[in-house]
Amino acid sequence: MTAYGLIDELKSLSSSQSESAYCYSIEHLTTQLEHMISANVLEGDQLAWILIDHLHQLIPLFEMKLFNDISVQQTNFFLKKLNQFFQQRQFLCGAVRSMKDHSQQQKVFYNYFSLLKISYFESTGKYDNIITCIIPIISVASIFVRMVETDIPSNFLPSLLDFIESYWQNPDRELVMRYTIGLIKVFSKSPSLVLMIIQHKWPNACLRYLSNINEINTSKSTYHVHYILLVTLQKLARHTIGVQILNELNCHKILYDNQTKMQNIYNEHEYFQLQLISYMIDALLMSSDEIKQQTISNNELMSQILDQLVRMIIEGSHSIGFLYDCFHISEPLIVLSKLFVNDDILTICLAQNDRLFQCFTQLFSHFSAQIKTQQPLDAERDSETILAVSNILWSISFQERYHEYFKMNTMLMNTLSNLAQSSSTYDILQSKLIPYDLYSVKKSVQGILWNLKTLSIHSRSSGNVSSTEQRPPLIMISYSHSDASFCRELVECLSVHVPIWVDYKQADNTVNHSDDLWEEIAYAMEMATVIIVIVSKEYYESKSCRQELCYASDTLKKRIIPVYVPNQQYRANGWLGIRIAGQRYIHFGRKLFVVATEELISMIIDYQKSTQTSVIISQPLVTNETIPKPINDTKSDVLSLKDWTSKEVRQWFEENHIHPDLISLFIDQFHTGTALLIYAQHLKYFYRHEYVRILTKYHQVLDGKRLDTLDFVTFVDAFFRLREKYNPNNSKDDLERSSEIQLPWTDVQDRITWL
Structure with missing residues (x-):
């Protein structure tokens, strides 16, 4: 029998047949289907589509036979063989994808979903073979359908959860249970259904089931259940509300506790696959600050996982539908876009695969061109991809060593320039789906161009110059909008005494860092005498804030005044700590x-006097007594420093909370107070050189131990305060000019990469 002959015979089945005729037909169909599966005859997408299109009409017939206990054995044999055929996912995907009309794909989904009755699950297994034929078709068709809450009956999700609770680890219905959880996994992809899934406590159930997987009674099916549970959580973790709920349920701890159990239960390949999904979940749940604290040195498993994520992206970029092992390419891309805030992870991924950067640029160019011409569902999925890739490229653009790779790619640079000037964005699902700490495409693109120094930040027409621009601002404030309330309160107090530039005053009183304000921000920094940085954990985690401070500190070499917000324990570290060290x-x-x-205000006045700015400051509210007075006679202080012995030097180190490891490195090098003062002067001139030197020595002397950024910041801060106290009249202009001979940041990064 040919494949078309099988479909013709399938169409001949009806309720009007005699029992003997039905039995003969169904047995013959089972035999022929088994033969065709083994011979791989049914492989045409068109034939698959015809089979799927007709099968839904026969489900009521099969239900009737099973309900009336007529030809039960023959019907179940055929359905089992059909299920075996449907397990070949490429068969179903090819069939549904071959439907050129989007309405046909929707028709398949709704036809089969309407057949999936709650009563099938509530029975004692009589209809399980119908369930296992219907769910795979629903799962594949859902890829091409935008589901909403009204598509799902109100009692559907709680009824499925009741079924799972009743039959958890029951071997008689394990396959149906696995398919049921798989259906929830499919629903978790849809932004419109996530809230509904959360409200019916499915995340709680998934985590509970993971905790209850038995280490003794395991099977291949147990692995499949474990895998589907993790993938379901991974889908939920892509949504902002999913992140919130999973963190409240302590998902990270449950996944961590599961590691030993997984290692004891599964083989090496299975264990790695589960660890990969667990790590993807963790990355989606972690904050930027937590990711920045991750280290992958001597962590072989993490290195393997990063390699696999890269492989998923590269191989998925060449596959039909941009899929890799049932994951759309946007999924590993979003994970990497979060991980790439960690410069070590970014550097290792790019260094170990020279095709990765090119892959990112090709994906960016492809999806930016395709997204406007596709169906709404495709456009939504593709917008996730371009948003993730644009954030990845922005992270890479902070590394100067890759700037030439950008600039040599003409197509990429043209695409970036066009998007930077475009009034539209591709952030269709950002508020509903994409993790909250990713930035819009336009902001990312302009950030890339700014880092590449190709975005014009100096040109401005005279017609657009505002009154605040005509008079150079004394102060520009750089802050995270998480600290907007504190910023407004500070601006209200300061603006009485000094001219201030702050972004929300420049954009019709809006509070957002508008993409169109980037030129204004850069110009304000150039014109400012002092830049106040409102330091907070949120500032450290923001790419926009990092870009602002890097431009102010590294490019313009402006005076920075760090201002710590109240009610938090954060201490500047990482890129932020290094740039404000000693200020x-x-x-x-x-x-x-x-x-x-x-x-x-007193500090601002001091800076204003030192630069002899022409901006006039009105009378401050402080009295003369509250402004620190210059120390006119430093001779006695210097003399007292000369009297310091090793004992006083050690006491100074300890009183300033220098880390014991740093004390051990330096205590034998300073025997007088004046030696400390001379070194403080040297440190002011060459703090970047000293950072590399101390970092290297720390690593060598302390057997590979890494210097904590906060410990270095405390160290530098102590010496800077010592210098200000005992030598306040040193020329600040000379020190500013000396910063030009500092070791460039790219060289600093290159020299410490090996650590």
């Missing part, structure tokens, strides 16, 4: 707001 700062959490503001 005089104000901590609003350690003193009254009024007192802190007075000190800040």
